Amino acid sequence: MSYERKNISDLQAYVPGEQPQTGTVIKLNTNEHPDLPHQAVIDALRQFDPELLRRYPSPTAMPFRKLAAQTHGVTTEQIIATNGGDELLRLLLTVFSEPNGKGIGVSDPTYSLYEVLAAIHDTPVTRIARMEDWSLPGDFAKQLNDAGVTLAFIVNPHAPTGRLESVDTLREIASQFNGVLVIDEAYTNFAEHDCLELVREGSGLDNVILLRSLSKGYSLAGLRFGYGIASTPALIQAMDKARDSYNTDAVSQALACAALGACKDVAGSWKKIISERNRMTEELTLRNWIVLPSQTNFILAQAPGGIDDAVRIYQTLKEKGIFVRYFNHPRLLDKLRITIGTPSQNNMLIGALDNMN
Numbered sequence: 001m002s003y004e005r006k007n008i009s010d011l012q013a014y015v016p017g018e019q020p021q022t023g024t025v026i027k028l029n030t031n032e033h034p035d036l037p038h039q040a041v042i043d044a045l046r047q048f049d050p051e052l053l054r055r056y057p058s059p060t061a062m063p064f065r066k067l068a069a070q071t072h073g074v075t076t077e078q079i080i081a082t083n084g085g086d087e088l089l090r091l092l093l094t095v096f097s098e099p100n101g102k103g104i105g106v107s108d109p110t111y112s113l114y115e116v117l118a119a120i121h122d123t124p125v126t127r128i129a130r131m132e133d134w135s136l137p138g139d140f141a142k143q144l145n146d147a148g149v150t151l152a153f154i155v156n157p158h159a160p161t162g163r164l165e166s167v168d169t170l171r172e173i174a175s176q177f178n179g180v181l182v183i184d185e186a187y188t189n190f191a192e193h194d195c196l197e198l199v200r201e202g203s204g205l206d207n208v209i210l211l212r213s214l215s216k217g218y219s220l221a222g223l224r225f226g227y228g229i230a231s232t233p234a235l236i237q238a239m240d241k242a243r244d245s246y247n248t249d250a251v252s253q254a255l256a257c258a259a260l261g262a263c264k265d266v267a268g269s270w271k272k273i274i275s276e277r278n279r280m281t282e283e284l285t286l287r288n289w290i291v292l293p294s295q296t297n298f299i300l301a302q303a304p305g306g307i308d309d310a311v312r313i314y315q316t317l318k319e320k321g322i323f324v325r326y327f328n329h330p331r332l333l334d335k336l337r338i339t340i341g342t343p344s345q346n347n348m349l350i351g352a353l354d355n356m357n
């Protein structure tokens, strides 16, 4: 006898990248930052007052929201803090998409969790294929409107390709779309620009929410802290009603404040990753891989010998303890997504590739 809802029994659960728990592997498969968190975060963890564990934390993570508002040039009422960016995604579906309604819209391929969350919510997904060069089609908003979706997600810079759309492109989509547009900026720290101007005062938009995560840029994937920045407080108020009362805990709030407070310093580590990303692009290109220009902390690289080569290399690397990501998506079968690691990890990957041929 099974007791769950039909859509849950039919559900193909989200498959996270492999998370081997031994320290000996080189993990270039889930886009984690290769360095330790900033010293300010480590100090905040050491100095954390246990008395704060006895009490409930700030229900809305107010100190963090104030800091984020100051940092990004918006108001506190435009910020919501969540248990990782993933919790924000779940909240967005709960609040802005009718179960059994017209569903959500995404550009395809995209972060696969969106589809899983939609299936949990029992709502369909309209997939709009990216163009040959991975850009968004010119009639993206029209396609969303024609499908009647009320919520759409664009990852920018895009995962898994690393491509960055211009602010003007996204502004146009937001102004034409008859629903809430989520611009998922999980990787924005490694990009030339972000979309903050679309949520700042004067943007004229009432339907944009940016997703931010401390997992990638701040080396805090284990902390589980993300946040949303909305173009109007009304969007945040709606999500606040549906949020767990204490969705972020006292430890994560304290560490998130320490991390964002050190953002100017942490930016140095983003520059190092960008420079390694450029080096790895050159190294792989020299070896006949086709590497898409990336604005993230990973690259999507097409194996010289096509699909069979990509599968073989993925498996051989894994046997050698080097994990990269392979996607079972029709347009990605001949490609590997490789997170940028430390210079020595990157060199080990290149060395392993050279030893394979």
Ligand SMILES: Cc1ncc(COP(=O)(O)O)c(C=O)c1O
Binding pocket: 031, 083, 084, 085, 086, 087, 111, 155, 159, 184, 186, 212, 213, 214, 215, 221, 225, 226
């Ligand atoms: C595109 C995208 N959005 C959001 C997230 C969520 O990140 P987190 O829940 O770790 O903040 C991820 C994580 O991999 C991602 O790749």
